[in-house]
Amino acid sequence: MFSFFCGFLLWDRLTVHGVTTKLQIWDTAGQEQFKKLAPMYYKNSAAAIVCYDATNPKSLEEARYWVNELRTNVSLEGIVLVVCATKCDLNVELDTQRARMLAQEFGAIFVETSAKDNVNVTYLFETLVSRVLNLREPEGGSRTIGSSISRGSSPLNGSTRNLMSPEQRIQGFTEGDPRNSSFTMDEKKFDDDDMVLKRVREEPMDSKCDPTTFMCGDAGEMMTEATVQKCGIQ
Amino acid sequence: MPHVELPQADLKVVLLGGSYTGKTSIAVRFAEGYYSEAGRNATLGASFVTKRYVLSRLSFWYLDRRETV
Numbered sequence: 001m002f003s004f005f006c007g008f009l010l011w012d013r014l015t016v017h018g019v020t021t022k023l024q025i026w027d028t029a030g031q032e033q034f035k036k037l038a039p040m041y042y043k044n045s046a047a048a049i050v051c052y053d054a055t056n057p058k059s060l061e062e063a064r065y066w067v068n069e070l071r072t073n074v075s076l077e078g079i080v081l082v083v084c085a086t087k088c089d090l091n092v093e094l095d096t097q098r099a100r101m102l103a104q105e106f107g108a109i110f111v112e113t114s115a116k117d118n119v120n121v122t123y124l125f126e127t128l129v130s131r132v133l134n135l136r137e138p139e140g141g142s143r144t145i146g147s148s149i150s151r152g153s154s155p156l157n158g159s160t161r162n163l164m165s166p167e168q169r170i171q172g173f174t175e176g177d178p179r180n181s182s183f184t185m186d187e188k189k190f191d192d193d194d195m196v197l198k199r200v201r202e203e204p205m206d207s208k209c210d211p212t213t214f215m216c217g218d219a220g221e222m223m224t225e226a227t228v229q230k231c232g233i234q
Numbered sequence: 235m236p237h238v239e240l241p242q243a244d245l246k247v248v249l250l251g252g253s254y255t256g257k258t259s260i261a262v263r264f265a266e267g268y269y270s271e272a273g274r275n276a277t278l279g280a281s282f283v284t285k286r287y288v289l290s291r292l293s294f295w296y297l298d299r300r301e302t303v
Contacts, residue, residue, distance in 0.1 A: 019242050019243060019288070019289045020242050020243075020286065020287070020288050020289075021242065021243040021244070021245055021286070021287050021288075021289055022243070022244050022245070022284060022285070022286050022287075023245050023247055023265075023284065023285045023286075023287055024244070024245065024246045024247065024282060024283075024284050025247045025248075025249065025261050025264070025265060025282060025283050025284070025285065026246065026247065026248045026249065026280055026281075026282045027249050027257050027258050027261045027277055027280060027281045027282060027283070028248060028249060028250055028257065028277070028279075028280045029253075029276065029277045029278060029279055029280060030251055030252045030253035030254065030255060030257065030276070030277070031253045031276060032253075034278075034279060034280075037279060037280065038250060040280075041248045041280050042248045042250065044246060045246045045247060045248040046245040046246055046247065047245065047246075047247045047248070048247070048248045048249075048250055049247065049248070049249045049250065049251075049257075049260070050250045050251055051249060051250070051251030051252075051255040051256060051257045051260065052251055052252065052255055053252070053254065053255040053256065056252075056255075058252070059251065059252040059254075059255050062251060062252030062255075063251055063252065063255075066250040066251060070250075084251075084260070086255055086256035086257075086259070086260060087255075087256055113260060115256055115259035115260050115262070115263040115269050116259070116269045116271075118263060118269070121260060121263045121264050122264065124260070124264075125247075125264055125285075125287065126287075126289060128247065129243070129245065129287065129289050130289065132243075132245055133243060133289075
């Protein structure tokens, strides 16, 4: 009975609102002389997209270099990897076999895209976000997405959120621990789904907002709290 | 009072790859929705864009996952 209720609650939220994500997309330089800078950017990333030019076999070798670099410097369990073929509008008969094999070897997603014709670009990010959220689910399997998104008490109120400048937020992103780039989940505050449900019931609701707003607002605070901690503003 | 939906997930994504593979084009196409025919100069160091994105497919994905568990 309980599990039914829980499932229903989640279903409602997810289908009505979807999940709003904020993507911070770091676009790195591909030139040889900037290779040493790359760890700065892929560190703490929730996902990495390794691009290669579908019309240029040499760039696939560079993609292989990047995938290997990621494998040596970050754990592939903690990062979602996408191998992305670009410029697919230029050549219809592409041999993507090698790229597919590369992706398969590292458990990466393979997507063929064209920015010019807008082919698969949204799909690329959509798949990526789905995969990241899947990864960020707590261990155990019985927990649901809702329990990781909604959160119990937060020491911050809404006004604190507005006091932070964009620079501070960015600082929080790049200098935080790996978990900061995605869901920050405090395991101790989530003993089980039951607790989350209790929070939902106890939370005073703004009469002007619909019930689901609680979850959205609360999750927003979750993000801000993590960022604030990184910035040292307590 | 307007209903503002705050992000529920905050993700950092990085684009890697050789030079002139189209990393900037992908980022700009997704975040800003256009493609520049005029060509562009190589990115120096790195640049970043942010994009608020509502993932509506999550519900289907969630169903799939439940079936496999």
